Amino acid sequence: MAANIGIDLGTTHSLVAVVIGGKARCLLDETGDPLVPSAVRYAPDGVVVGRDARDRASEFTGSTFTSVKRFMGRAPQDCSSDAALFRYEMDPDDERVVRLIARQGELVRTVTPVEVSSEILKVLRARAVEVLFGEPGGAVITVPAYFDDAQRQATRDAARLAGLEVLRLLNEPTAAAIAYGLDTRGSGRFVVYDLGGGTFDVSILELDGDVFQVLATAGDTHLGGDDFDQALAEFVRTQLGLSELDDATHRGLLLAAEAAKRRLSELDVTEIRLGDAVVSVTRSQFEALIMPVLQRTSAACRQALADAKLGRDGIDAVVLVGGSTRTPLVRRHVEELFGRAPYCDLNPDEVVALGAAMQADILTGNSSLADDLLLLDVIPLSLGLEVMGGVVERFIPRCSTIPVSASQTFTTHVDGQTAVDLHVLQGDRELAKDNRSLGRFVLRGLPPLPAGVPRVKVSFLVDADGILQVSAREEHTGIEARIDVKPSYGLTEEEIEQMLEDAIEHAETDVDDRMLIEARVEAEGILAAVQKATSVDSGLLQGDEASQIRAVIADLQAAMDEGNRRKIQDLSHALDAVTAPFAQRRIERDLSLALTGRDANTVAIELGIPGAARV
Amino acid sequence: MPEAENLACWKCHERAGVAVCVSCGAPQPPPPSPDPFAVLGLTPRFFLDPTLVDEAYKRLTRKLHPDRFSGKAAVERRMSLQWTAILNDARRVLRDPDRRARWLATGSAEVRERGGPRLDTPFLQQMFTWREEEEEDPGVIAPRAQALAASIRAELDALFRAWEAGQGELSLVEDRLARLKYLDGFAVVPPQKE
Structure with missing residues (x-):
């Protein structure tokens, strides 16, 4: 798995x-x-x-x-x-x-x-x-x-x-x-x-x-730390008596400030260079800034x-x-x-x-x-709805353990009204305008009834990720009202879909070269890992596995020389598949070794598990 | 947890528990309007040992939390999410004396009417007098509100003690809770610790 x-x-x-x-x-x-x-x-x-x-x-x-x-x-x-x-x-x-x-x-x-x-x-x-x-x-x-x-x-x-x-x-x-x-x-x-x-x-x-x-x-x-860098950069700028910095200088100064900040964790004083100018900053000056x-x-x-x-x-x-x-x-x-x-x-x-x-x-x-x-875990900020007068009515208070649900019942104000507008907010301020607008929800498809008769129960559910889901139901008729979610800020579902499509199209047309490089890099990684593992653990190879693996490696190397992306990818997968039982045996052995009480890191290094070996 | 009823699990068709199937561990469809005491398998009462609430909550959450259903079918994930929300809500109601009292008295942990139930005129008149006196002599209201809140809590305790002994009824509870909420506005009522 x-x-x-x-x-x-x-x-x-x-x-x-x-x-x-x-x-x-x-x-x-x-x-x-x-x-x-x-x-x-x-x-x-x-x-x-x-x-x-x-x-x-x-x-x-x-x-x-x-x-x-x-x-x-x-x-x-x-x-x-x-x-x-x-x-x-x-x-x-x-x-x-x-x-x-x-x-x-x-x-x-x-x-x-x-x-x-x-x-x-x-x-x-x-x-x-x-x-x-x-x-x-x-x-x-x-x-x-x-x-x-x-x-x-x-x-x-x-x-x-x-x-x-x-x-x-x-x-x-x-x-x-x-x-x-x-x-x-x-x-x-x-x-x-x-x-x-x-x-x-x-x-x-x-x-x-x-x-x-x-x-x-x-x-x-x-x-965060960005603010430390900004404060330090601003300090250097004033010290040098500069008014406006061009973008490149500004970026360069920020990088220099960031490096100086790190040095000041160890040193009492350091210097920041900007072109030919040098400004010296002491730790206590830096501390006053932050x-x-x-x-x-x-x-x-x-x-x-x-x-x-x-x-x-x-x-x-x-x-x-x-x-x-x-x-x-x-x-x-x-x-x-x-x-x-x-x-x-x-x-x-x-x-x-x-x-x-x-x-x-x-x-x-x-x-x-x-x-x-x-x-x-908990939800960091309260959730609420905007009610009459631009005030927020909270239905889930901040720091509630998630998942958490709440429901509110709404009705209509006008005879025959078939839709209700809801504005969902997140935050802990009293007025709607001071909170974060998450989205406006329109409940449609209500039965046309006299004002005040429909009872629409809107249920809010915050999942374990802290993300809100909304559903609604008209209680007399049992009609599930449709909810159109229009996120106030951020991408809609359609935009995300479009980006995914674009990414795929993009990949198939212009960026073949890059894909080839990526496939090569990936193949090289797999090759190196397999070669190392098979030499360290040749004892775990069974039957004609060794020759099968060698054959796929040879084909893969040929495909890499040839520069054929599809072939490289297919053969990388083939190499993956042909080494799977061998890899499984190594993991099992790894586990039993780990269980004997040795440090897992030592075991991993001995096994040549890539990544782990470099720790 | 209440004992398993004679319901078959939607997934494995064995006899299921109320929240989780005893045989296959699948969450069962959550009830539409859950009773917090029933959900946690506790007898409805006001004088409740909070450690019992926490123990029942943890035992069930351990089985039903969405983290236990990562990679399972969407329907199971959905039910686990709903159940865990119900468990969180049940604990919140049962761990808070005011919510617990309101639930026992009215069957709802939330204030039913927007703005709360109407406070009676004598109480409001008294508050009005207090506020006037506060203007002349600032600081006079806080100790009074504190004392009144304490006496209301004692009255609630007595009401529930009688009720749990099988006498009396709880119709006054909602009004007393509304008074406490009003007094909360003076921000002098010490938070209830359990």
Whole structure:
């Protein structure tokens, strides 16, 4: 059975992890790095994702997108300040969907944040394919706990575009909690303080045996390490007395600020270069710059404690997650907030992906990790309907354990009325206009009756991913009213379908070359893994397997020389098929070795399991 | 959980339990209007041990949570989702004394009328007087509201004690809960801890 994977789709970087031999591990690239920078460049000859795209962002300002997670599922009018900050060109005519414009030379391409994210997911998927010898089963993808419905939908859509089957959207702090909980086997109440590149979450969880219950969550989907970089860049700009920076200089300065921020975690003073100019920054100057950002996290922490009906004395441990928690001031701030030193034994960059992989493994139903683990998460923001006077009537309060359902009964105001308009909102502000508009629902097909007679029961159900489903029924007639869902912001189902079709067409016409390269890379990965495995474990080969495998390898190498994509793909699959029984034997042996109590990692290295061997 | 009724599982056709099939583990069709006590297999009463609620909730959620049905047929996933929502709601009602009281008295955990049931004139007149006195002497209302809320809670306790002993009825409950909700507006009623 294909293994399930866990993905941390982050603002600054993304990771993919999988449970191998009873242990979660992040999959590495050829240099041994688990992090894929969440940067995407649209070049005339294809899409570039990762380190190259990030490092050359100032060279290709008009066509490179970073921190695109900040734009996921948001309204264009809410994004304009972020777009200005990152110097992105946005289609000004679309009021519903954010469309970013990539320009490089002749190339002009309009892409949505969902599409940009799907490019990152494709790279993570390819990394998994290489390690797993084939397609992953399904994926658990993490999202900030504070993501609203539209942001979650957008993440799901991106995964679909990348050809991934989403088993579950998992809240990032909850994922970290799984990794932490399974690591320490502790119990009690603890706080996960997750400060990433662009998002901040705080969750309070109760761990009781094998039940993980989220008690409360709060946060800000626009707060993170990016803000540290921006503050530092702004400081350098003023120090140099510069007024306006061109896009390339701005991007370059941000990169330099980001690097300086990292250095200041170790050093007391560092320098930032901008062209010929040099500005020196001390750690205390930097700390003064980021203090306002940290103070914004305190309010969310206090709210989470209040929602969990706990004082800080009720907390047994504090766990730090997210690369931004490496900054010493962040650690001191958290220590002050909760009155105890945070736990930071787990790698803050990897812990979310590892937790996602563990949850993905648990969802297979025959997990070796924790078969009985039960995860009870909450909805971060209340759901409500707009009622007369623009006021919100809440039907699901924030921090309710999900899945959760609620129903409301509506009637008509006019004789013979056959439709009712409903406006669904998410948020905790009193007035409708201050909350996030999720969508307008039109109930149609009501029987034409006198005003006030129809009784339409509208049922709302928030699933385990935190995504809302709506259904309606007229109680006298039993008619299921049809609901037209018009998402206020974000892509409609039709648009997603169209993108999927376009992606396929695109693949069959212009991008043959790229497909060939990808097929080659994939085949090379499989070849290398098979050759290594068959030489290490030749003893496990049975009958004429060795000669069969050799024959397919020879054909595959010929096809690669010839440059025939179809043949390469077919033979890659054939190689997969012919080695399957052998691979199965190795896994069984791996398991029995692991059971004898040896470290799974050592076993994996001995077995030459790719990915694992590089850990 | 109430004992298995003589119902056949829609999936394996063996005799099923109410929520989950004892034979094949498939979730069974959820009831249209679930009774939170019945759902968790508890006797309807006001004086309820919260650990019993949590134990029953966890035992059933463990079997029915959507995470247990990942990769199963859509119909099973759907039922597991509905059941888990029902279990979450049942726990919320039973763990909150006001919701529990309202459910026992009215058969609904939510306030039935928009804006709540009408408060009687003497109570509202008293509140009006209090507010006037608060304007002259700020701070006077908080301790009064607190004392009144405590006496209403004691009255509710007495009502339910009698009812559970087989005497009296619960028709006053809804009004008393509405009064408590009104007093909540002064934000002085200490949160009920269990």
